[in-house]
Amino acid sequence: MSLFIEFRRDLLIALVGLVVLIAIGLGIDHAWPRDFLTSIFAAALLAMSLNMLIGYTGLVSFGHAAFFALGGYIFGLLLQSPAFTGALGAGSVPVALVAAVIGTGVYSVVIGAICVRLTEIYFAFLTLAFQMFLYSVILSWVDLTGGDQGLMGGIPRPVFLGIDLADQYHRYVFCAVLFVACVMIMRIMTESPFGYTLRMIRDNATRAAFLGVNVTRVKLICFVVSSSIASVGGVILTLFTSGAYPEWAFWAQSGEAIFMIMLGGLNVFLGPVLGAVVLRILNDVVQMYTSHTEIVIGVVIMFVVLGLRRGILDFVKDWWVEKQQARLAAENRNGQE
Amino acid sequence: MFDFDALAACMSTSACLVNQATSGLIIGMLLFLVASGVTLIFGVLHVINFAHGSFYMVGAYFAYTAYVVTGNYFLAALVGAVGAGICGILFERLIISRVYGQNLLMQLLVCYAFILIVDDLVKIIWGAEYLAMGIPAEFRLPPFRIAGGYVPPFYLFLVAVAVCIGVGSVLLVTKTRFGKIVRAAALNAPMVSALGIRVNIYFALLFGYGCALAGVAGALAAPVRSLTPGMGLGILVESFIVTVIGGMGSIPGAFLAAIILGLTRSIGSVGFPLFVDGAMFMIMALVLIFRPTGLMGQGEPR
């Protein structure tokens, strides 16, 4: 209960956000905003959950997309199995969703237990290694995963509670609710005492350990939660594309997520969302003019990293903080005189 | 998943042993050349050059063009190495030196950007179509027969060059003044600078040398592998595995790890063909778990 009181304001904002998202999706008689936003939901959940590791805990994971893909595959495979949908009927979709999250969580406990003990570079490498391992399993296990072709033949989505995910409006609202719920969970995680522990570990793990924090355990909890949330992103993308594809587990997917974080800003909670939106728009706009999208995006990354040296929202935040400080300093001077 | 009969059958014939051993060596040596550049750069500059595969690609393309123009493969290989080295120096001076000492994220991103840019540039300059250099005339010879196995002369040349370069790299780093200065600067750059040495130039040269190693690997691979934009990615991932297994910063470690991986691939293709990639990642994971500094790495534990 106390959570509701403590996060009253955030919950309210989340609710308003959800209403706005739904209004945009349902109010506009054009599929594009719905498609655009749905793909943003998926990408932003991947990026935001990764930022729980990178921005809040200082763990630069290079293999986060593995959990994204795993979530999508578990969800898709369960729904494609006639035995599963036959047994659960209308309950198939929610059960598959829960199974995808829990399944990914369990997998990430195993991976995390091995990885979180390592320092920066080795952590990055090992997460990358496990991701590429999953990728090669998906490619090789053709009988189950369809190999490079992904899950074929569409994904059945039995109607539950009057929600028909084959209908694009229903699907959009469902994805928006999932997205906002996950964002809220991350908000509560990062703004609670647990979130402060994460930041303490990021800034000085030795000191945190000194103060009685079980660093390994806290890192592992963060790793598992963020992986589970990434899996929800995978589920959304699976619903959207009506399939799941091995590219989701490829390292470039993780690289893109890292860039989204960097682009939007890693010290601002909603930074990765902005990053996801900007990258997607950039990609789409560039694509209209040239097929050499990579060179343009490469130059943009160079500019952001070497020019701004931080993400867009970080830049705005720093600018704002600086302005506040200047104002405070001015006030102090006036007060002294 | 495992085919022990095939493995046993192979192990019991000398022809198969020779074939698989040479095959492992060839795969391993190209990996070693690329990985030794990664490990050298990391050992000294403490940056991970995620863009190293791009220099492998650039080396291959330069060599291709030089071969088309001159028809001399040895000259082409030299052009590939030097060209990649010069690109490496430019990359170091203009881009990567700006993120020295910054967190991994920044290094990762500039390299990611560089890979995107170079891949597209190669596509613009050489086209998206795959190119093939073909075996140079000097090496268009029937394979040697050793104990029933086949050993192509070009691969002998390739292994010899790789070993020479590997030994040369170790000597360069341990015996020459250049190497001594660079190693000292790795640990204490301000002090080396205070002795009147332009550390930046040494760092750039070292970076260029590391990239030239990748360039040589590209040039050596060009006659037998098809050239495409983006060809650097595969070898990049594998050379990282080699670097991590061998120990970041250790050239002998990279050599050992490259041979281990090469043999894993070649023996694996007989005994457990579907699990070859999995086995490589497994070895890397095991090494990181039980000996995070790698087989021959020193430096900070974990």
Add this chain to the structure above:
Amino acid sequence: MTGGRSDDVILKVEDIDVFYGASKILFGVDLEVGRGRTLALLGRNGAGKSTTMKAIAGIAKPRKGSISLSGQNLAGARPDIIARAGIGYVPEDRQVFAMHSVEDNLLIGTKPGLRGQRDWTLERVYDTFPILARMKDRKAGLMSGGEQQMLTIARTLMGNPEVLLLDEPSEGLAPIIVQAIGSLIRTLRDTGVTIVLAEQNMHFCLGISEDAAVIDKGHIVYRDTIAGLRANEAITKRYLAI
């Protein structure tokens, strides 16, 4: 010769301010060192001695002021440019290249002097520092503090400097070693090299240097001969805790 000044000033520091981040360490420091002379820069721990030395060597960047060597302005230049201009810097915490052998340490420091002279060769160094000759193949990291101090001085000499900056060479060493280092510095002085010696211990400097400056809280509070300083009890009591 008045007040420890020479008409032939080789190194001149004028009005430099140095900051570490937001905190100001040096406030308008002025120094002059005559060619061939030895200046002792005295002061308590944290007074700004090392920062002054680092500023001259180019490791700390002055925010204002000038540093000139034989008239050439070097303030803000990179350390390697300053070193090639003839200033040899021996840091306070020794900083040998621990993984390299003694001889490799010396080789890394080797460069011709400003006028192309190579007065200091390996042989001459081994002559001057017999202990280094005995240990030339040992890893520098395995040597004792005093031996490392010898090595850093020798390493800097291999660069044939005009001016030698010695930052607290006696710090943390046993008295007998301190003595040996003292006599070594005298030997060097006799070869004609200009020396700036940062020290807490005035007595150590007495037989070595001609000139002295005292720094406190980033301000130069005294500049004259060391003999004058010795006589000035007000200064020594207040700033040197003697």
Add this chain to the structure above:
Amino acid sequence: MKKTSPRSRPGMDRRTVLKGAAAVAAVGTAVTGFPAYLKAAGKPIKIGMPTILSGRVAILGESSVASAKNEIRKINEAGGIEGRMLELVTRDSRAKPDEAARMTRDLVNNEGCDIIIDAEASGASFAVNEVVRDMKQFCIHTNSETSSLTADPKNQVEWVFRSCRQGIHDAVGGGLVAAKVAKAKGLKRWATVSPDYAYGRANTAEFMEYVKLFAPETEVITETWPKLFQPDYTENVTALLNAQPDAVYSCLWGGDLVAFFDQASLYGLFDQFTAFAVNLGDYPVLTAIKSRPAGVYSGSRYHKDVPNTPENEAWYDNFMANSNVLPTNWAWQNAAAINFVAEALKKTGGDTDTMKMAEATSGLTINSPFGVDGTLTIREEDHTLVNYMVGYSKTIVDEPYVVDFDRTAWSEIYTHEAEWKKRNGYM
């Protein structure tokens, strides 16, 4: 014109944009081609084509685009369809299925494309298939050879067609030729070297199945599976050397095939075994391999002498004159698709309504330089292309690179295809 899907027509987009509900959407649409919505009458018929324009397969995507453009140019120069011009809009999916899905939605929703030509490779075409099923959008697949895309009823969609080779057709043809050669030369022990992914495995299994069916004394003694885009094939080459088979089959393609041939020839592989490489016959592959071996059996791709008719020769010359890439298997398949679209549009009087187009395309036969007897047909029962050239040639070192085309009769293919479908429960 009743639409079951709530997807809006371009006319509505303007209102949407004017509403200004989503600023981002406005920017996106304004850049994409606002003016297109303004000229309502006589506006071009837009054909959207997601394909692969970067990476190792880019050459195939580029030849697809070049070929489609060239056919559209011919149609437009002849006056278009009912006075309306055809216009091609392409998107690069980078061979990623989820990108392809997004691009396809984008082409329909934002570019206002009336027709989708899916020029993706197998992986992504299944993704596109799901999108067009979902959006109820008329579509022709032009490059995916995976049989199940149209053969498996669960993938079949009423308004989706395929205008390209199908793996099973090539497998029957290849099996017949290989069995003939095996009997003549006594090739009993076979080995395979194919890329380790769905296409490679399915294609190889189908080929060997028919070789065994037609020449029962053959056996597969070893299989080696390089990864897709694997740079080094030495381990696979030595695996073949160790096995010492009589013959080798490979469905490697593109740059992978080039690298494999160059590496294998170092070991003198092609002097030791008879080789069958279904994807060798494409011009860019043949011209890229430097040590082109003679006497390798190569499947039919695109070749100016196959079929050896004046129409095909003319098509080749026209293509070469108007494009800067070489024609490939993908090139003729996309050319054929554009011709099918044009023919169907003529039947509907220029109406692009999904169901009308579907009705017009189903069972459609057109005149084409690529067909047996100069015609190609999209079969009514499973919406797939038949009557194209199937068979094997033999390589020679110099131009025209392949000779002695041995064509497989379609009657034989139909018989075996029907059996195969029954076995797989597809009918």
